Amino acid sequence: MLTLKLIFWILLALVIYTYVGYGALLFVILKIKRLMGFRNTEPSLPSDEQLLPHVTLMICAYNEQDIIEEKMENIARLNYPQNKLTVMWVIDGSTDSSFEKLQNYPNVKVVFRPERLGKAAAIKHGLDHNDAEYVIFTDANTMLNADAIREVVRQFMKDNVSCVSGEKRVASRQYGQVASEGEGLYWKYESTLKRWDSELYSAMGAAGELFAIKMSDYHEAPSNALLDDFMISMLMVKDGHRIAYTHQAYAMEYGSADMNEESKRKRRIAAGGLQSIWWLRSLMNPFAHPKVAFQFISHRVLRWSLTPVAMMLLIPISIMLTAYRAGLIYDLLAAAQLAFYTAAFFGWWLAQKGRKHRLLYTPYYFLFMNLNVFKGIFYLIGHNKSGTWEKAKRG
Secondary structure: OHHHHHHHHHHHHHHHHHHHHHHHHHHHHHHHHHHOOOOOOOOOOOOOHHHOOOEEEEEEOOOOOOOHHHHHHHHHOOOOOHHHEEEEEEOOOOOOOHHHHHOOOOOEEEEOOOOOOEHHHHHHHHHOOOOOOEEEEEOOOOEEOOOHHHHHHHHOOOOOEEEEEEEEEEEOOOOOOHHHHHHHHHHHHHHHHHHHHHHHOOOOOOOOOEEEEEHHHOOOOOOOOOOHHHHHHHHHHHOOOEEEEEEEEEEEEEOEOOHHHHHHHHHHHHHHHHHHHHHOHHHHOOOOOHHHHHHHHHHHHHHHOHHHHHHHHHHHHHHHHHHOOOOHHHHHHHHHHHHHHHHHHHHHHHHHOOOOOHHHHHHHHHHHHHHHHHHHHHHHHHHOOOEOOOOOOEO
16 A cells, blocks of 8 residues: 555656646746846847848748748748848648749749658758758748747857747637647647746757757758657757747747647657657766756656656556545545546537637646657657658648
8 A cells, every 4th residue: 555655646746747846846946046146148139230140941841832822921021131031942742833833932942852751851951952050940831920030040149059949829710719729728838838948048849830040050850750840959959059949939820620630740749759758868867968857857758758657547546545545635636636537528528519618628638638648659650760740730
């Protein structure tokens, strides 16, 4: 009985730390840091725009003909000198009319290859045709705020920054779209953690919706990487550089069309997370990387590996402790778990009807994310040799 109780508390502590404790700990550490006068300096861009660096804005797209016009209109509104900006579309493997549509934009550099080898290979192909020191990556279906490029460039002026991660924001086309609103809530929390990570030392990875790299510090991601953006950014951290995070440069996109489409995304991310943990396992060594090990394990490794397993194990262990009459505290915690999973069930039930309830979709989406970690294991087995993946349909 004592051993079972000990296992229960270890698993519970792991779940709480991963999803609440790490954020709370970061908040306290940063409060102390600020009170002691340690604040990150904010650089300013040069007043003369001709002193701004040349930048390549790269869009790797697969069969995105329907969004090209809207994307190009968004790019035209970006507040950055045109003679300092190269817009590059990489459309490896596209079978639609993307290439033909892009011919209507003479100032756009189009890189084409008939084979579809995956996004990591497309990035490499695009970079082979790049001559700028700073490259900003964005997806075809994400729209950038007007000052996004200026803000990204400003972040590169900070000490030892070789990668910049912008903020992902999720929009819904209509009220009550469960996939979009659940994803949006998650990204608000995730963005807060990224901002605090960056202030402490470095953000733990960048998202492909909007991130940028310094080419002189770039390392190619493995060709079969499922999270190419994460691997590219973290390989720079592995080299001793920092990822700066900024919410002032953001990419807006619609959430997944429905929860089935969202599941495609989540299981790919989970699979890519497990893949990345193995490739970046040296970063978990606290003697070689003391700050990074703390952040990487707390923010990434646990939620992509141990914590979902801990959540599932807590269910049978709680049942056993309740059956053995281990004590009132275990009965209360078992009741709390039952209430949580009941709320998640009704959140799922409402989602099937295309509806949502604010108090129910949060536990549902939380459980949904963790269950997709297990799906990600099988996804990884089936995609271990390839970097291609099926994109989720957006709302």
